[in-house]
Amino acid sequence: MSRDIRQSRDLVMEIEKREDDGTGDLFLEGYFAIFNSNYELWPGATESIAPGAFTECISGDVRALYNHDTNLVLGRTGAGTLELREDSHGLWGKIKINRNDTDAMNAHTRIMRGDVTQCSFGFDIEAEEFRDNGDGTCHWTITKVNPLYEISPCVFPAYKETTVSARKEDFENIKKRQHEAWQQQMKSKIKEVSNGFKSIDEEKRTDRKAKATRGA
Structure with missing residues (x-):
């Protein structure tokens, strides 16, 4: 508050x-x-x-x-x-x-x-x-x-109306911060998964190159 x-x-x-x-x-x-x-x-x-x-x-x-x-x-x-x-x-x-x-x-x-x-x-x-x-x-x-x-x-x-109004604003701000934190958490998870896929793709490309080199 x-x-x-x-x-x-x-x-x-x-x-x-x-x-x-x-x-x-x-x-x-x-x-x-x-x-x-x-x-x-x-x-x-x-x-x-x-x-x-x-x-x-x-x-x-x-x-x-x-x-x-x-x-x-x-x-x-x-x-x-x-x-x-x-x-x-x-x-x-x-x-x-x-x-x-x-x-x-x-x-x-x-x-x-x-x-x-x-x-x-x-x-x-x-x-x-x-x-x-x-x-x-x-x-x-x-x-x-x-x-x-x-x-x-x-x-x-x-001052009860003032108190309730201030607390509701406080509550809305808390909810907003919680939502922003959730969004950031989701972004981090998506980025982590995306990086994981990139790593897998990179390993596959490296493996294909190695196979191609051995075949040559």
Whole structure:
């Protein structure tokens, strides 16, 4: 996939409310990405994220947004109001909600009431693997994400059309390269067979000449 296209994927949130009795702070915490979970791009084409894909990027300055709105920042790793870590299940995050921010409190209320049930994360793909299953289906595995720009509880999935369009272009390019490689392989085989026939003809001509010389 083109590295010029910023990626976004979505899933149903595994988010929990937590209130620290000692400080009264509000938190949203849970998984914003799940490892080894197939994301359907279109029928027959899926994608998943491999464990460890976020290892090198979660130490960066990542934002927690609401609805991918850069004007509504819920937390930020650089400010200590967003915590991120990886485990065997996926990318886990904890957002400290600012009680003095009306927009943040409204977002928190909508999430806890169940009106907002999805989340997305924005990122770039640094490394991935492609598998053609040979039955008309295929699968991409993202093995390295860098950078991770943001995580975001959201009302609707973001950029899915852009994602699918980019993946389809990627798939067409892969198929084109496979076809070109097949054509080159066929040409090499034809050339090899042709050279074999030429060698046989040359041997026959040499043999005829030798016989003719002996007969003379």
